[in-house]
Amino acid sequence: MIGYIESVINGILMGSIYGLTAVGLTLIFGVMKVVNFAHGSILMVGMFAAYWFITLTGFNPYLALVVVVPLLYFFGYYMQKIIIKPIFEAEKHVREPITVIIVTTGIWYVLDNLALLVFGAEFRVAQTSVTGKMVEVAEMYFPLAKMIGAGITLLLGIYLYWFLKHSRMGKAVRATSLDREAATLMGIKQSRIYNIVFGMGCACCGVAACVLVPFYYVYPTVGVPFDIKAFVIVVLGGLGSVPGAILGGIIIGIIETVGAQFMAATWTEMLIYAFFLVVLFVKPSGLFGLRQDY
């Protein structure tokens, strides 16, 4: 019994981190209606940044947040401004500009392979003060780094909720996501909102990166498995919904961990896709999505 409780809790912990990796994706989609295929690569960039920060300074790993999150915010901000915006302008009248997907895929190829070129194909693991630390509760072991990660996910979720609900810019972001043209007529400058949202989406990847580095490895294609998982999570949770992404992540985490106790891990992967497709058939807007968004 205790084993199952242990797996459920581990599933929730890892799941909330999956959710964290998906938040940026859902945020960008919610506003720009663009699936950012470079999402995993941006996570990778963040992980390399966090890894080098931790390794070179030897500071507490979570101090990396202070450096990596703003870094990725500006990275995303200018990536949107310089590369994506001109393409977006050309496709302004299309509800879901498909060419932008292709461009983000191009960015993905460029970033992943630049990382390979610069950092080589080595697996790196940061040795930090929380690496390998376990918290023992009634003979169950939970990795401290994942618990901190789940906590940070919660905090980020609360912050984003506050931001979107109460700040002026956050409301403008919501208005844009609901009706681009009407928002423009309010004097909300679309390209600026997009820059900010893309920056924030990338900054969320930065948070996820700092959470992952203390217990994960860093590698040029480390983002790829998270990428596909994030796609599944955001659709499951409802594209554009931040709480949906976090809860979707937790559901995936639980399926993965608990499912694996009854069947081979390769089948749980299958189970996730099956669950995903079933949800899509039954409630296409995702578990927490709104009808008008699909």
Added chain:
Amino acid sequence: MNLKKFIVPAMVLAMGTASFSAYAAEKVVKIGNILPLSGPSASVGIQGKQAREMAVDEINKAGGIKSLGGAKIKLLFADSKGDPTTGVTETERFISTEKVSMVTGAWNSSVTYPSTQVAERYGVPFVVPVSVRDTITERGFKNVFRIAAKDSWWTRDQFRFLADMQKEFGVKVKTVAFVYENGDWGTGFAEKWRELAKAAGYKVVLDEPYPSTASDLTPVVLKLKRSNPDVVFMTSNAADAILLTKTMNDLKVNVKAIVTSGGGHADPSYLAAVGKSAEYLFDIVEWETDLNRPGLKETNAKFKKLYGYNLTGEAVDAYASMYLLKDVLERAKSTNPKALQAALASTKLCGGKTGLLAYDCIQFDQTGQNKNASLVIVQVRSGKDGKMERITVWPKNVRRAGYKVVFPQPGK
């Protein structure tokens, strides 16, 4: 249809082929090498490439192929990306366009398998330094020669090792668990393990494939922990090896021994990445830096100076394969594939630079398998400076002098 979109690439291609044929004027022997230089197995691919380059550089500096008037070996590399179709295309390109004398590669069994079929069709020798799938040399091909040991030998030796350890330490192993990546390699090993475990009378308490692209392996480790085996056998690529080792250590999985199968566990970045979490682990490899072989220290020092890391099993096989090719070319006195095939088949290459290998001579049986290829088992220990070290422990006759094997490993 329009002409432009057809002519432009065609012209580009034509110019490409023209520039290739310019090489023919020089006195060179072209060797095609197919390796995964990008994608998930890029790191081993790059090791293989660097080792080949170092060997060929040495050979050429020492006067090239003397029986061919000092002809130089020229290496051509192609990136398979770990993808069979690309491997096949590249093999075809090497043979028909580049007119290489021999092909080597391709590390991923899934690439080597169909690529060797192409070489066989053209009658050009294909030397396989590493690629473990049994069937590569079991199709009655005349032109495929493998230096490395094959699957069934790896698993066989893992179980022999386990039997020897039990005898040596008087410990009885009753239950085993198998944890392996669900690719061709991992599932291939698992099939052999099942038979071997049955024959040895071990009870299999867990038989768990997992996707090697998994982002979290905690579920697998939790399951492993609950199945509570005496010994766990593992087959992993680099990323999953790192995750598994760290998670097993974190979740305090207690077993008598962990026996792994090279691959990810032998990757140079693996030990650096996992550190002390890998303590006491047993890994099976073809080769290890602490082997007592002539010239090894110097070659390793040179390699490390050039590329910044120690030789690996992959690198040594690749390195030796170049000296094998030199020997074959010297004996064949020709670059004709038929002559080369004959020379390869009658190889008995002992000592010299190939002496770096864990065994003395390269000799092929009728299937093209190097019959002397052997394997060793190493134990991972933290050294005095805290750095992790791989120490050869089995077979007993090559065990590092003075080393005391830790079996079973202490509890956590």
Added chain:
Amino acid sequence: MSLIAIENLCAGYGEIGVLFDVSMRVEAGEIVSIIGANGAGKSSLLKALSGLIPATSGTITFNDENITKLPADEIVERGLIHVPEGRRLFSLMTVFENLEMGAFSRRAQKDFKKNIQDVHELFPRLKEREKQLAGTLSGGEQQMVAIGRGMMSSPKVMMFDEPSLGLAPVLKKDIFAAVKRIAVEYGTTIVLVEQDVMNSLAISDRAYVMEQGQIVIEGTAQDLLKDPHIKEAYLGM
């Protein structure tokens, strides 16, 4: 100089032209109607004015400034406000948040308190429904939010695109009355695009008739009400 002066304006979506050589002017304090059939280019004209679709040639002058090439947000900043067709509320935001969005521009933020008072005075219902999601309101209420949202931008000119569309006759009357009040009480200049020709001409000073992307008739509201072509084509008499 007129408040808005449009000269030889051509505009369209991509390669498809929708406005051809449109010239018109709007004086400060006027109510000007633009009438015409579906697809005559009335909405496109407003979109071109508010910077949603680019002009291919011609000029738009607002308050003595050439705004032809200005982006939409800059035009809002100058007080030329477009209340779009179909209301286009932010359906999942509350009524109050919708009004807040109307006051997004820097200029309008200063007058936030005064503007919200004005809106609540004009439409007391919106104060009662402050916390309700805009998407859950009735059609008439939604139109009130849309108008109120426009008022929150401290407009010099408000351009309404079919504000009475889809409303019951009683509600229609209310909306036209509200438009008139905005013009009279706050001195806001009004450009009104409507298919309800009778009602819109009734509150207008002048009017333009558009057909196939061009202005075909212009004149005072009274004159146009008498025009036989208008009578036949738009008033069904």
Added chain:
Amino acid sequence: MKFLSNVQTTHKVFAALVLAVLYALPIFITSPVMLQIFILIFLYAYLTSSWNFVGGFAGVLPLGHSAFVGLGAYTSTLLYLTYNISPWIGMIAGGIVAAAFGLLIGLPTLKLRGAYFALATIAFAEGLRVLVENVEKLGPFEVRGPKGLLINLVGNSFKDFQFLSKVPYYYIILTMLVLVLILTFFMMRSKVGYYLAAGGEEPEAAEALGIKVSKYKLIAMAISCFLTALGGTFYAQLVLYFYPKSIMGLDMSYEIAFIALIGGRSTIMGPVLGAFLLRPVGELTRIYLGDTLPGLHLIIFGLVLIIVMRYQPRGLVEPVSRWLNILFDRIEKRRRA
């Protein structure tokens, strides 16, 4: 598309000329590698044209078409290996299986908006791949999970769909490509194509006009999956060895979609143009740069994607047909003069 809709004599002559050159090409090009490159270009042009039926004309973005390539390859190969049924027959069977799966997946998802559909197709393809990787045996069929299927060499045999030379493969795939292009041409002119075009841009408006867009989308999906699967069988017979990751991995799905978008989707020649551009870029950068700096070729590939989308978001077919039209006009004038 434009230059086919107003088919002038010059166009006809030109098209016939290009076809003649392509059919005669193997006489001049004997290098199997060159032929292989052409075969792969044609194959991808074929797969992308098949994709185009749903990805282009139905106005959605499927990103999981490799699933149908895989279904085709697995069906025909399993039938061949188990019952020795000729891959030519297996090819049709594979098409039917794929079309059935296409309907199954299309039924609930084709109603969804773009991104949902795109991500749903990714999930379907990945799910199917994982499923195949987990199946060792399915009834009498040895699926062999991740190990994949190997078709034994039997030498030249039309019945077994195997040839030692590349030339027959070249002609088969070229003919398949020409046929699918002709089919596309007629589809665009048919009722289905007309309704799809209407529904692709404004699905709500078309539904309002009483056009059952979803029904026509489903038809398009079934045709697309059927045709894609035929390409899968061809691919299997060309390579003679495949496993789930190699034949139904996402890389291939993405590449098919990229080719369409770079070439110009919802056009007849777009996929062909895209394949002629992207495939050689991929191959040439790998051949020339693959061994110098790891990953450089993929960086270049990524940059090409970005640049083309930046300057030709509707695909390259637009400028190319413009140039061609100018060229044709000149020829026409000179002919008249």
